[in-house]
Amino acid sequence: MEMPDYKAYENFSSRDFICNPAFQEWIIEPTAERVDFWKEFLLQYPAATEQVQVARSFLERIAFREEFPDEAIVAAAFEKHLQAVAAENSPEMQPTRGKVRRLWKLAAAAVVAGILLTVAATWYISRDTRKLYQTQYGRTENIVLPDGSTVTLNANSTLQYIDDWHKVPTRDVWLRGEGFFTVRKAFQRNTQALQKFRVHTADLTVEVLGTSFDIRERRGITEVVLGSGKIELFFRNPAHKNIVMKPGDRVVYDPRQQQVLKDTTNAADYSAWQHNKLILKNPTVQEITRYLEDNFGYRIVLEDPRMGSKTINGPILYDSLNDALFILSTVLNTQVIKKDSTIILRPR
DSSP: OOOOOOOGGGTTOHHHHHHOOHHHHHHSSOHHHHHHHHHHHHHGGGGGGHHHHHHHHHHHHHHHOOOOOHHHHHHHHHHHHHHHHHTTTTSSSSSOOOHHHHHHHHHHHHHHHHHHHHHHHHHHHHHHHHEEEOOTTHHHOOOTTTTEEEEEEEESSSEEEESOGGSSSSEHHHHHHHHEEEEEOOOOTSSSOOOOOEEEEEEEEEEEEEEEEEEEETEEEEEEEEESSSSEEEEETTTSSOOEEEETEEEETTTTTTTTEEEEEHHHTTGGGTTTTOOOOSSSSSHHHHHHHHHHHEEEESGGGGGGGGGGOOOOSSSHHHHHHHHHHHHHEEEEEEEEEEEEEEEO
C-alpha cells in the first residue's frame, strides 16, 4: 500500500498506531522501505516516540504468539463484544453526552479486540499446517524445510513455520535459540521471481535468497555469522540501520544496551557445534560455562570466581556435558561436584 505523508501521523495516539494498517505491516512484516519510513518519521516527530513504542510492544506480543486459542473461546469473545456494542446502541440507552463518550471508548476497545481476534483466528486456521520443532537440552536436530533448505537446530532451541510456502511470496521461520541454516534459492509460484527466505527472532529479521549462516539468540543477545552468500538484517528498533552482511561477517546485537557490533571472524568456528566442537576466539571460562548452561540446562558455579576470567586456547571437543566438564576440570585443576541441576567446579 502507498505510504501517507509523515504529517498524517503527527498526532496519533498509541491506539491509533495499533489500528493503522501501514504501522501493522511495519511491525509484522518489516521491509527496508517500511523500516526507513518509520525511522524517518521518528526523526521528524520525536515527540511520537513513546506512542510508537507502546503500540509496537503491543503488536509484537500478539503478532508472534505461539498459543492456539480454542475455537469456542474465539467465538465467545467475539460474541461478547457484539453484545456489548448492541447494548450500548439499544433504544433504552439513548446516547447522552456521557454515553457518547462511553460509546467512543467501547468502539475503540472493540477495534483493538478485533485485531486480537483476527490474529488469534489466523493462527487457529493455520495451525494444521504449522510446524514446530523443539530440541531438548544436550540434543540437536537436522530439519529439512519444505523447499529443501536445511536447518541444524542446536540444543534448547525452537523452530516454527507455516508449511504452505507455495502459497506465499516469502518463506518465513521463527527461531528461538540457535540454528545453522543452509538456504536454497526458490521461485514464487508460476513466476520467475525469487522467493525470499526470512528468519525472525525477537529483535531482528534475517532476509536471504540463498546462503548459509549461523544465528544464535541467547540471554537476550542475538548473534549472526554469515558463512556464504549474502544476507540483510532488519532491526525491529528503527534507530538501527539495516546491515548487509558478506561471508565472514559477524553481527552481535544487544537490545538492552542498544549496541550493534559488526566485525569479521572465521565462520566455520561458529558452526563447529554441529560437529560437537566448541570453538570460540580466546574464550574465557565464564563464556564457556554460559554456553554449556544454555545447551545442557545445568547451572555451573565457579567456587573461585577468578577462574571465570581465565582464557582457554584451542577447540573443546564434546560428545556430552561430561566430556566438556572433564576438559575444563583438567585445564583448571578442579573437582566436579554435581548437586541436582547445579554443577560446582571446586579448586583442588
